[in-house]
Amino acid sequence: MKRLWYFIREAYTSLRTHRTSTLIGILTTAFTLISFGIFLLLYHNVHNLLGQVQHTIQIIVYPKNDIESGKLHDLQQGLKTDPAVDSLTFISKQDALTEFKEQFPEEVYLLEGLGESPFPASLILTMAAKTPTTDLIANLVNRLQHHPDIDRVRYNRDWIERLTLIITYMEFGALVVGSILALASVTIIAITVQLAFHTRQQEIEILRLIGATSLFISIPYLIEGAILGAAGAGIALGFLRGGFELFTHKTQGLSVFGGFSSALEFFPLPLSLILIAGGILLGCLGTLTTIYGSLRFRL
Amino acid sequence: MKRLWYFIREAYTSLRTHRTSTLIGILTTAFTLISFGIFLLLYHNVHNLLGQVQHTIQIIVYPKNDIESGKLHDLQQGLKTDPAVDSLTFISKQDALTEFKEQFPEEVYLLEGLGESPFPASLILTMAAKTPTTDLIANLVNRLQHHPDIDRVRYNRDWIERLTLIITYMEFGALVVGSILALASVTIIAITVQLAFHTRQQEIEILRLIGATSLFISIPYLIEGAILGAAGAGIALGFLRGGFELFTHKTQGLSVFGGFSSALEFFPLPLSLILIAGGILLGCLGTLTTIYGSLRFRL
Amino acid sequence: MIQLFHVTKYYDGCLALSDISLRIEKGECVLLTGPSGAGKTTLLKLIFGAEHPDEGQILVQNRNIARLGGSDVPYHRRTMGYVLQDFKLLPQRTVSENVALPLIIRGLSSFESRRKVLEALRAVGMDHKLSTIASVLSAGEQQRVCIARAIVNSPIILLADEPTGNLDPQLTTEIASLFKAINTRGTTVMMATHNRQVVEQLNGRILRLDCGHLVSDQGVYR
Amino acid sequence: MIQLFHVTKYYDGCLALSDISLRIEKGECVLLTGPSGAGKTTLLKLIFGAEHPDEGQILVQNRNIARLGGSDVPYHRRTMGYVLQDFKLLPQRTVSENVALPLIIRGLSSFESRRKVLEALRAVGMDHKLSTIASVLSAGEQQRVCIARAIVNSPIILLADEPTGNLDPQLTTEIASLFKAINTRGTTVMMATHNRQVVEQLNGRILRLDCGHLVSDQGVYR
Numbered sequence A, B: 001m002k003r004l005w006y007f008i009r010e011a012y013t014s015l016r017t018h019r020t021s022t023l024i025g026i027l028t029t030a031f032t033l034i035s036f037g038i039f040l041l042l043y044h045n046v047h048n049l050l051g052q053v054q055h056t057i058q059i060i061v062y063p064k065n066d067i068e069s070g071k072l073h074d075l076q077q078g079l080k081t082d083p084a085v086d087s088l089t090f091i092s093k094q095d096a097l098t099e100f101k102e103q104f105p106e107e108v109y110l111l112e113g114l115g116e117s118p119f120p121a122s123l124i125l126t127m128a129a130k131t132p133t134t135d136l137i138a139n140l141v142n143r144l145q146h147h148p149d150i151d152r153v154r155y156n157r158d159w160i161e162r163l164t165l166i167i168t169y170m171e172f173g174a175l176v177v178g179s180i181l182a183l184a185s186v187t188i189i190a191i192t193v194q195l196a197f198h199t200r201q202q203e204i205e206i207l208r209l210i211g212a213t214s215l216f217i218s219i220p221y222l223i224e225g226a227i228l229g230a231a232g233a234g235i236a237l238g239f240l241r242g243g244f245e246l247f248t249h250k251t252q253g254l255s256v257f258g259g260f261s262s263a264l265e266f267f268p269l270p271l272s273l274i275l276i277a278g279g280i281l282l283g284c285l286g287t288l289t290t291i292y293g294s295l296r297f298r299l
Numbered sequence C, D: 001m002i003q004l005f006h007v008t009k010y011y012d013g014c015l016a017l018s019d020i021s022l023r024i025e026k027g028e029c030v031l032l033t034g035p036s037g038a039g040k041t042t043l044l045k046l047i048f049g050a051e052h053p054d055e056g057q058i059l060v061q062n063r064n065i066a067r068l069g070g071s072d073v074p075y076h077r078r079t080m081g082y083v084l085q086d087f088k089l090l091p092q093r094t095v096s097e098n099v100a101l102p103l104i105i106r107g108l109s110s111f112e113s114r115r116k117v118l119e120a121l122r123a124v125g126m127d128h129k130l131s132t133i134a135s136v137l138s139a140g141e142q143q144r145v146c147i148a149r150a151i152v153n154s155p156i157i158l159l160a161d162e163p164t165g166n167l168d169p170q171l172t173t174e175i176a177s178l179f180k181a182i183n184t185r186g187t188t189v190m191m192a193t194h195n196r197q198v199v200e201q202l203n204g205r206i207l208r209l210d211c212g213h214l215v216s217d218q219g220v221y222r
């Protein structure tokens, strides 16, 4: 009991007497976690956004011109139940004509001599948001092209391929930048704690001298590191949240980002908690590496 | 002379004996400058890119259907000398027909009954890269719309307005994020130097005791701060450059980023030098704030 | 109690102690003398386990100090009190916190430890500055707090390095009698001192070091 | 040379020196004695300009220390040598670098300073450890380096706080004669000491402090 009390008071005293190092510890943790968090937030949202964009990929299927309405119905049913397909719109020959008239009102006179609509009927498929790989899309397209009732399949191969490449590169970049930032965070926090420790070398030596075990010496510093890490992570989260709210608020009414702005989302709660836990872990880790670096046997 | 030698040796000794604080100083400077640099690099290139995108804005001008070829020539000449206009392409009625046939080969039969091309002739203008404001474009469009020889002007008002908004927001965001990062850099470096100083409080007190003036005490620390800052900035620049080269190299052969990847550019030399000078300034500033914080009168 | 066999210690190739053999019995009072730089502090540090001998063996309470594992050292030290030549108090803690530290490390109850701390501080005449921060004390006061910290634990062996260097003659006499009393209660005392008054008053076995060599060993075996 | 008028000093409301008036002439040798915590170090610090009096005035070489601007303090200190009770050497520098510091601060030429450093170190018997790092020295050795640093500058006033606390009797005699010699050459010496041998040998004016009060002032005015 007396020891526990000692540990807590010790950590508190240390935080108070070494205000500068406490501050730098918290700020560094906060700063690195903010950098990391901004990056994570960007990744999280761009990932979401790309999902949404992918959702807008359309595949246009032209059924055979002379298809029976029963077969057309079967085809539609078959496509609707396909897991890769999100929605299906049927555009009849007449719909196509109406659409053309709306789009090119000045060229309508061209069609005046014709009886029936010259445009083919079509089915427009949109992809499910959960369909991130082009493999799946290519697969679907392939299947459709060999379907006996389908005449032609049109889709923007270029656009889909670019999107996939962008996703692949984004994920690769995320991995690289993410690990660099994480590494930098750990390094800087470790060095900060070490520097803070450096100023207390004398205290540690004195404790050793009196016969304190390494564990006894370390515990207050561990508590301190955990507090530093938690505070840093808390500040980082608060900062990120504030910045995020400001950003979405500022951009909400604008059409600049299309409908995307309102679709932006902050980390869900579990991820926030993981961030705080990460801060605590960083603090403890920094302390531990330092302790075992400097608790070599010395008077 | 003896003093100068003393100052330099002192700075060197201090850097060597306080390896940990030297390391943290350099790393923190480097880290903050890297964050700042990545941001600056992004800004620099997005700014460039938007300029290029703007270059692709097209205004389509339809001259009156019955225009004389002399007046058409005058119109073309007038547009060519307009400072807002970069290039001008004339598409005759025949060209328009050919283009339609290429784009919609399956609908060609629609046009078979017609003698002359039903499409109007047009002039396609691209904007000069140096024309960033929509005001200028709107102005130009307005002038064109009231031109006696012009029938209609078509341009993507939406696209242009969005672009301008994006640019405005980008510049505002740049200012905010940039100043936050710069502030964070200065704070963290100042605190780092202060912490490093903290560990040398005793040395400073001893020097005071022997009768050293504040200036005498400060000079080695200033040299040290400058070296730290320069080293940090150097590392940051190296890191940025390496990352940049890697990025452009990786993305060069790909069509993902269109032609933009090859258009990406690193900071020009003067900006790099400014970055290093900034690092030195940061180091000195950190030292100065610290020195005048801790050189209060004490034994 | 303490045995040294042919102990030699170098610092960076420079000889600090040369071939010291020694046997100190339980309850003895040993006075280490010798000129500045003779190796007195080094000898005390070796016994305390704060330095390792380069050659030879050291047995303290039948434990071989040279072979002590890193995790056993703290327990070895807890049986001893050590008054350092340069004090080494925690500068930001109060006098009573400093003196209580060896007790907290041993996990003593708060009540018992408070009584012991007060007793130790009273013995060195520092009970009027219980809650003063250690760093603002005068040199003599710090030295006395250091002595209090060394004796608060009722150690089996008490090592003291020049414990009266900053004390006035009257306090020196008092501290010397304190060490005498502690010794009489059965604690083995080993003190490095330059002070003739202390040497005479303690009247123990006198070891004289010079340049790392044990040049004389005289006095009483009781 | 040094004049104190009704000087009083409190530390956090606690009295350290009370109403001290004093006049010390050029070339005098003053010995400060008194029990631990009497205020000897405080008095020396006041004269050195390291602490400010709460009441009263202090004149040193006709300068009012209490009114000295922050930027004049260094120049005031350069005329004095101060042997601190807790040494305060730069731990990572060698012995000769430490002793040379006051000369570097004054901007002396390398050649001249080397000669002076050697001379000062020889006077305290430390010329054989010129390039040893200060932190590894024994306590007595550090104390002697501190004395060398204080005298290297040929100061007008030499303040010394317990300069023989960690020295053996023989070295104490030598250091006392050194101070005597420096005093004979015209330097005003003011030394706080507990050592009777030193007091007798120096044979100067004896000031006795107790609990911040000047209780006696006896001895020779030469």
Ligand SMILES: Nc1ncnc2c1ncn2[C@@H]1O[C@H](COP(=O)(O)OP(=O)(O)OP(=O)(O)O)[C@@H](O)[C@H]1O
Pocket: C011, C012, C014, C015, C016, C034, C035, C036, C037, C038, C039, C040, C041, C042, C043, C085, D136, D137, D138, D139, D140, D141, D166
């Ligand atoms: N860590 C060290 N590294 C190098 N040399 C050292 C170290 N510690 C002590 N020495 C040297 O060893 C010698 C003996 O030192 P020690 O401290 O044992 O002397 P001492 O007898 O205690 O002297 P004093 O009476 O001055 O305290 C001295 O010359 C000293 O300079």
Ligand SMILES: Nc1ncnc2c1ncn2[C@@H]1O[C@H](COP(=O)(O)OP(=O)(O)OP(=O)(O)O)[C@@H](O)[C@H]1O
Pocket: C136, C137, C138, C139, C140, C141, C166, D011, D012, D014, D015, D016, D034, D035, D036, D037, D038, D039, D040, D041, D042, D043, D085
């Ligand atoms: N910075 C300080 N803050 C508070 N109290 C102090 C401070 N410095 C000294 N004191 C107190 O003032 C009193 C006089 O201290 P001083 O160091 O002058 O004593 P001294 O005569 O030198 O004693 P010693 O012989 O032990 O060195 C002591 O009781 C001490 O605790």
Ligand SMILES: [Mg+2]
Pocket: C040, C041, C042, C085, C161, D138, D139, D140
């Ligand atoms: Mg010693």
Ligand SMILES: [Mg+2]
Pocket: C138, C139, C140, D040, D041, D042, D085, D161
């Ligand atoms: Mg004193």
